[in-house]
Amino acid sequence: MRIAILGATSQIAKDLIKCFLEKNDHDLTLFARRPDAVEHWLSSVDHSNRPVISNFDHFSTEKTFDAIINFVGAGNPATALAMGRKIFETTRQFDQIALDYLASHTDCRYIFLSSGATYGSSFLVPPNMHTHATVEINQPQPADWYGISKLCTELNHRSLDHLGIVDVRIFSYFSRSQDLGAQFFISEILRAIHNRSTLEVSSDHIVRDYLHPVDFHQLIEKVLASPFENRVLDCYSRAPVSKKALLQFMSENFGLVYKEAKKNGLPKINTKVNYYPTGKQASSIGYAPLYSSLEGIEIEARAILDSLPKQHFLE
Template identity: 25%
Template sequence: MRIALLGATGYIGRSLLYEAQSRVFTVVPYTRDKKKAEDVFKKYSIHLNSTLHTYNDLSTEKYDVIINAAGIGSQSQLAKKTQDITFVTESLDSILLNYLETNPHTRVFTMSSGVVHSLEKQTANSDDEPLIKNTYALAKEASEARHRTYKEYAIIDLRIFTFFSRFVDVNDTFLLSQIVGSLENNDEFVTNPNDIVRDIITTEDLLDTILFLTNTAPANAAHDIVSKGTVTKFELLNYFKDKWNLSYTIAGDEQESPTGQKDSYYPSSNTLKEMGYNPKFTSLEGVHKEITERLRVA
């Protein structure tokens, strides 16, 4: 099976690239900027088994599967580049749909987000600042709606609620990014007293989901990505405290996510289970596997 991976330098992209290469799949990475991509792969010690391509090269190649992990995956970038969200999403959709016109049997998997379930309407008052969470959700919702109109193509949107891998950027503002950053810098992690619930998917289960779906009948659909079990913030913190000697204190507020405050953020349905797929890891088990690998390498 020959796989094209778009957005190979992003958080999810580089994680999938490493995982797929470790399983000896032929994975061809795609990016906007080769020089920046080479710097990212060097930073995370990811060695390529295939030639790095730009998106303009896609139309000249043949693939069984295309994974679209491109987008603005960093919360810090998301906060700075709100206006780019829709452009990035639409431009990649255009590239993929053009490709499918001449390669209609290729399976396409696009990384979407659980935020589409909690879409809030933008205020009608033009004087108000647009909410980033709504802009992001609207872009994802529009992309999914666009895909559903092309029933003749096997396009599947995978809605990820929370993702974690050993390739996390500790300078980002995700909860786990901040926890890992505090751990590696030997800093005390400061949090507020409010507990939250997350469903965290890690790379192995995400790739397994894609491989499972490639072995089912071609379909045009969206699925929530579900781990084997959710985890709370304080379960995570106590795990890092007991296992990795993280020091944390309860005081003040964390920085709010650009996609909105979500106390309980996990799937309410599991269509993949109905199809026969079962994930390998609970949220905490997946985090343990990934952080163990990160700290082992460090």
């Protein structure tokens, strides 16, 4: 299958590209704003099938693709927050590139990487496919724009129901290519383990569902092989994990030292309580995740920590 990947510099895109190259089943064309960064990364990847690497300016309706996968966006929460409403225009701009292509190639599949943030709630209960989105329409804050951009894009896709567009919602994702400097809870945990420092944690209860790259690859392959349709799918591992269970697991298996911070010690940044999906619609196309959140984290965290210099301390 001839696949165009938009946003090839993102972490999750690179993980999928590596899986594709290992299987050597597809003819890939990688589009990025910084093709040189993709070239540099690929030089460190063991592969025999050489993908085409190109700037977005070279994307054209004259090219022939069987599928487009769009990864363009802000993977780091700090980046998304800093972009604010600008992320809305960025999402719209690169989505339109794909839609313009589909206008003249109606048999091409389009997979858009969306997010659980489309639901827009505080997730007091985990969402399912009947959960309504809640959107701040009067005075959206910088943190709201990421979810709003994904929601608006999804709604536009549903209106184009004659096209084969599948929106794939990621809730949480973790792999050995994780940026340990990013503002993710799992990154904070790994920094504390590596630096042998004590991690201060808040007492709030949260539950997350960490998708493993192997399961993400499986899901994408299932979508590519499924009947031509227009729909949305929530991504999920074999089982989510609570913060309490994750901290205990990392303490017992990796030596994490942590303590509960005082109530006025740490600001509460993330209000998403049960940020994991309960809808399993992806099973209808044969998706069956291999790893639970904890199993995936153990595999990838061990790979990260084993690769770090013993005396290196992360800032």
